[in-house]
Amino acid sequence: MKNKLTRKLILYFSLTLLLFSLVIGVAFSTLFSKQTITIHTEEMTRRATVIAETLSHYFDEQETTNESNSSMNGMMGSGSSIKMGMGYSSFLNFMDQLALDDIWIVDENADTITVGHGMHNKEYSKLPENAQNVIKRVYAGKTTTSNAFSHFIGKPTVTVGAPVTNNDGTVLAVVLLHSAVSSVHKEENQGYLLLFISILIAWNIGLLLSILLSKKFIAPINKMSHFTEELVVENYEESLDIQTKDKIGQLSEKLTIKKNRLAEAKFQRENREQAQKNFLSTISHELRTPVTIIRGSLESLNDG
Known part of the structure; x- marks a missing residue:
């Protein structure tokens, strides 16, 4: 009888721990997924803003240099579009390495896109309309987050756009920072793995405690059971x-x-x-x- 009662108590404890773990797991997966995407997007926004500000300083310095030396090819030509000047490609390559994600630079007229990881060009007209709308919102001076480039890039992607401005606040270019959603899922999977290991450890500790507590709880009942058996005889x-x-x-x-x-x-x-x-x-x-x-x-x- 005492063994059956002990097994029942351990089973009840185990089922309670399992139910508690399932509730925690579902709640954690829901909140952690949203929080991971939010944190990743915020980090991308911060990096895109830093890159945009760095490019703004770079363009200001190049514009000052061009004004003092008109014989050199400037960064800002007619129509206020960004031209590939001396050191520009190396500078973008350096920024591309710091970005940790795929970086695009769209010039002011939105007709040429300088693409990171090799710094080659793409045609703006080839972008889908929803992606073009993202660039237009950034040119309006708004830092924008979107997934409109996923189909064009070929995989689910989170995109953050930040404007590059001059001292007058005029938008000179757009920085587009792309990050594959798979990288976010990778971080989520690591979090789920840690959660699973934590729950497994907690479940084992809880099971051990349930055995000890069950025995402690059953001990006086066993004494009373033996006591009543002696009363019977x-x-x-x-x-x-x-x-x-x-x-x-x-x-x-x-x-x-x-x-x-x-x-x-x-x-x-x-x-x-x-x-x-x-x-x-x-x-x-x-x-x-x-x-x-x-x-x-x-x-x-x-x-x-």
């Missing part, structure tokens, strides 16, 4: 020592009272049985003499 010499202030302690006190009453009842019953035996013995002794006399007289009368 009328062995009232056993004592029940359970020092707890809960219902089990109260039950232990009541069983002790019950034992004392049963012991007293047994003592009284034995005394009554002994008194009956003594009474019968006395009656038998007292009746033996007259019966013997009557028997002898009857035998004499029978003999004539």
Whole structure:
């Protein structure tokens, strides 16, 4: 009986821990997925803004240099579009390496896109309309987040656009920073792995504690079970020592009272049985003499 009860308690503890782990896992996966995307997007926005500000300083320095030396090819030509000047490609390559993601630079007229990882060009007109709208919003001076470039790039992608401005606040170009959603999922998978390991460790610790607590909880019940078995066979010499202030302690006190009453009842019953035996013995002794006399007289009368 005690083993069955212990197994039931351990099973209940285990099921409770499992249910708790499932609830925590579902809640964590939902919140962690959103939080991971949010943090990743915020980090991309920060990097895109830093790159845009760095390019703004770079263009300002190049414009100052061009004004002082008109013989050199400038970064800003007619129509205020960005031209490939001296050191520009190396500078963008350097920024591309720092970006950690795919970086695009769209010039002011939005007709040429300088693409990172080799710094080659793409035609703006080849972009889908929703992607062009993202660039237009950035040219309006707004830092924008979108997934409109996913189909064009060929895989799910998060894109952050930041404007490159001059000292007057005029937008000179757009920085587009692309990051594959798979990289975000990779971070999520690492988080899920840590969660799974943590839950597994917690479940094992909880299972061990459930075994120890179950045994501690069952111990007084086992004592009372053995105590009642002794009461069944009328062995009232056993004592029940359970020092707890809960219902089990109260039950232990009541069983002790019950034992004392049963012991007293047994003592009284034995005394009554002994008194009956003594009474019968006395009656038998007292009746033996007259019966013997009557028997002898009857035998004499029978003999004539």
